[in-house]
Amino acid sequence: MTRVKICGLQEVEHVTALDGADAAGFVFAPSRRRISIEKAARLAAELPEGIEKIGVFVNSGLEEILEAVEKVPLTMVQLHGDESDELIRGIPVKTIQAFSIRKLEDVEKLNRSIADFVLVDAPGTRFRGGSGKTFDWSLLAEAAVDPGRLIVAGGLDAGNVRSAIDALGPYMVDVSSGVETDGKKDSHKIQEFISLVKDDSMQNMKETKVEAGFFGRFGGQFVPETLMKAVKELEAAYAEAKEDPEFQKTYHDYLKEYVGREQPLTFAARLTEAWGGPKVYLKREDLNHTGAHKINNAIGQALLAIRMGKRKIVAETGAGQHGVATATICALLDLDCVIFMGEEDIRRQQLNVFRMKLLGAKVESVTKGSATLKDAVNEALRYWVANVEDTHYLIGSALGPHPFPTMVRDFQSVIGKETRTQILEKEGRLPDVILACVGGGSNAIGMFHPFITDESVRLIGVEAAGEGVDTDRHAATLTKGSEGVLHGSYMKLLQDENGQVQEAHSISAGLDYPGVGPEHVHLEDIGRIEYKAVTDEEALASVIGMSRLEGIIPALESAHAIAEAEKTAAGMGRDEILVICVSGRGDKDMAIYADRLEGLA
Amino acid sequence: MKRLAAMKDKGSKAFVAYIMAGDGGLDKLRSQVETLQRSGVTAIEIGIPFSDPVADGPVIEEAGNRALKNGVTLDKVLLEMKSWDFEVKIPLVIMTYLNPVICYGAERFAESCKEAGVSAVIIPDLPFEHQRLVSPYLKAAGIMLIQLVTLTTTENRLRDILQEAEGFVYAVTVTGITGVRDEFTEEVKAFMKTVRAKSPVPVYAGFGISKLEHVDLLRDDVDGLIVGSAIVKAFHEGEFSGIQPLIHAVTQTYPV
């Protein structure tokens, strides 16, 4: 895999962003980014272990170089001047010699270098994939430079680094100004750059990646050709609706007048006291009409379907909350509604099945596979393939082919936006930790998205560990899964070594899915969100705690976030703030509670 | 695969048979291929079972589930094919969903296909846009990637897709999944004519073709027909002889 060097480090705060990089460069030559040997030593001490520390010099004497090698200490030396071979031989660590390439003779010079590595620099030039005006990268190919000792620098950034790698296959890429904003290193850009370079498993995705619909390397539109037209139409229609104030107004009117938003951010005084740590706040999605966050998305998509001239809706449902939300909105807006639901889930969520039927929806039982959410999605997709011209697939989580993950996130972001305003009003500052449960990931991404760029806010997604992540009965996709394609998206899956998708298990029907939305996988990949897993038993215990301390009976799904919150709170101080997304209420789970909590003290 | 173009030039029609690898046990695969070859089919599509076959109807899905229960995997199918010592005279095409390929590794997949004597690959959930994920490796191994077009493929897309077409084009006859169907609309005939007029390679129609009437209706407007569920069903029920008339109806040349 191609290595990454981030050059011109000056601040400690950027050192942590180097996670995943292979080398850090300190500039000792006259430059805007020049630092002293002492400063470099301090930065070097903070760097993750195993990362190369490279000093950059221009025509310095051997003595100065040796001093830096010893004091920082440096593991490599990079030379940009007219250093003699003799000087290079005197350097006790590995060396890199830099060359500016303009014509074929320059390349020949480079091939004669005695340094361990050669770096090609194109000052003031952007990489142009072989057709550059002042710098022709094809010269390198012509002159047969050994890619195993080649380092490429000069004008690289997130937009062109993949084409540089694909064209030259270098040992390392070197970036400096490409990861800066206004002349200063930018942690976000550094991370983006690293993740792009480390993206070898999907090397050939470079063309699609720059298109919309990918989060890092995850996402895409992996659907049969029959659906491509519909998916593209949806993409265009949503892009338009998103920018249309009229559409946004209608959507928000429904949220206010029909769903009952905005929902409170309730201070949980007794939970706070019982846990003895941070101030605990609850985002009350349980108070939505139909009992969960799912309706935020169902309304948005139903309005979009109407805008596209489609009056038939197909949807899948796991716990039945999304099915109920969809059936509700279809009743309200007079749309035809077919809901696919696994036989096993129908058994677990009887009450919701009856609600959907009462609302006029057709509920189709799915008996295939594990007869849960995954199989319901399969059937809904097949139904959509066969009825695509007049039917909209109203997917219930941040899953599926683009634009679904983005669209569902946007419709659910109302959760995080409200929370942000509310906490600033109540506390005058952002929370320290936010937790949400993760099935496909819609309530979590809706809650987290407005906080993604607030680095001080720790975001924790909570998956279902079922009977334990070390058994084969769990739904902890981010904790235990591996990369693959299911239901139109490149994401993480529970699968066997042959790529067969496995059954997920959770007491909670809404978390019982062997995949997770592509944006979550990306945010885990770049280290922005942490994901934890909570067992059936732990979730059930939290149901009791929350019910008795706060008088709020949570949905089984939400109870997973509460259970993890208790563990997180144990390590936090009293002046800190923790927010839990209570994604839904427990009415639908009452039969399970009655069964499992029977005789509780 | 060169023969397919020659057949088109001569005006004779191709019959492509689909089977599910390992339905009834992986040891059946060899004899099924031999039977089909003897029966005069033009090419054989060998399906790899997958846990979530969203493009397939119940007949193929159930066959896939039986194969999965028998422990059949992409790896085992390719190894089995590699071991064959009888003469394979017709192109063998692997039909698989994308995830098993990603899991196996696209490059390794292409190489193993080559070793197994595979001529082409069909991946129904890998749309044109994302084909770079596997196509460079297939190309390097000299294996064709078959393009699919459907009734919902827009004009511009059709042009782009046909530009990349190699071997043959798989023209999907229905807006739906694989399976046995009763009828085809005029729209389908018109669609086949359009694709055929624009395609640089032979155009084969597939999905839902199971009866002589379907053959009569579509035969003139395509270069060949692909039959899946009917054959899978016949092998499963041990009634292969029922398929023979269908093969004949497609491949026989009528005296002018």
Ligand SMILES: Cc1ncc(COP(=O)(O)O)c(C=O)c1O
């Ligand atoms: C109350 C509740 N919370 C959470 C979920 C999980 O879905 P997601 O991860 O998309 O928020 C569900 C799904 O049915 C649910 O009903």
